[in-house]
Amino acid sequence: MLAWLGHRLSGAALMFYLFLHIFATRELLMGARKAVELKANGDIAGAEAAWHAVYGFVLNPIVGLGEILLLAAVLYHAVNGLRVMAVDFFGGARYQKQLWIATVAATAALFAVFGGLMFIHWLHLLQGGV
Amino acid sequence: MRPAEAKRPYTFWWFFQRFTGLFLVIFLLAHMAVAHFKMSEFSATSLTPEGVLARYGDPFFLLFYALFLILAIPHGVNGILNLVDDYIRHDGWRTAATWITWACGLLIFVYGMLTLVV
Numbered sequence: 094m095l096a097w098l099g100h101r102l103s104g105a106a107l108m109f110y111l112f113l114h115i116f117a118t119r120e121l122l123m124g125a126r127k128a129v130e131l132k133a134n135g136d137i138a139g140a141e142a143a144w145h146a147v148y149g150f151v152l153n154p155i156v157g158l159g160e161i162l163l164l165a166a167v168l169y170h171a172v173n174g175l176r177v178m179a180v181d182f183f184g185g186a187r188y189q190k191q192l193w194i195a196t197v198a199a200t201a202a203l204f205a206v207f208g209g210l211m212f213i214h215w216l217h218l219l220q221g222g223v
Numbered sequence: 224m225r226p227a228e229a230k231r232p233y234t235f236w237w238f239f240q241r242f243t244g245l246f247l248v249i250f251l252l253a254h255m256a257v258a259h260f261k262m263s264e265f266s267a268t269s270l271t272p273e274g275v276l277a278r279y280g281d282p283f284f285l286l287f288y289a290l291f292l293i294l295a296i297p298h299g300v301n302g303i304l305n306l307v308d309d310y311i312r313h314d315g316w317r318t319a320a321t322w323i324t325w326a327c328g329l330l331i332f333v334y335g336m337l338t339l340v341v
Binding site: 101116 | 241244245247248251252255259260270271272273275276279295296299300302303305306327331334335337338
């Protein structure tokens, strides 16, 4: 029940994120094009501003925190998805309990490592780093 | 009377979700590593406008993301439709939500592909 609910919630969140992400990605590309064009015309300050207008978004600490939550959703959805396949195709139903424990453990371990790295990067962002 | 939702070929979508999911595990983790973690040469240079443009000029990058869109969007649309079928009880609203979900999926698919090719 918890596994199923978590899969639904993380899936819905990921789809919502993907929707915004695709629009934001095009913005990034357009900003990059504009910056390169301005730089070619010798407008260094304009290029800098055009690039910061799009790239500055990912340097925002609140966005950075959201990215850490996103990682948690991605990891859970991926690991639990593998558990679902193990149950459906590889007779995993006999090991339901163990598989669920393994899912929670793998998600937590991956999140501890990669979420930790992102958190370190986030602290770096807070001090104005890139 | 047969319920309206029985029209959807659930068996197909059930397999589809698992098949695409298997590839998405690999794709999504690779994408997170490169784009969100900056864990490659490519992403190190992508912090600059020139780096971003270089990525969009690379055939491997374009193929990877085209496949990503093809796998991820129908997987996501089907996932949302599962929620729509389960939680929206009113037939009319459910039909409307189904169309809106497909429309949103199509919109981001076209927009994503456009970003890759133009």
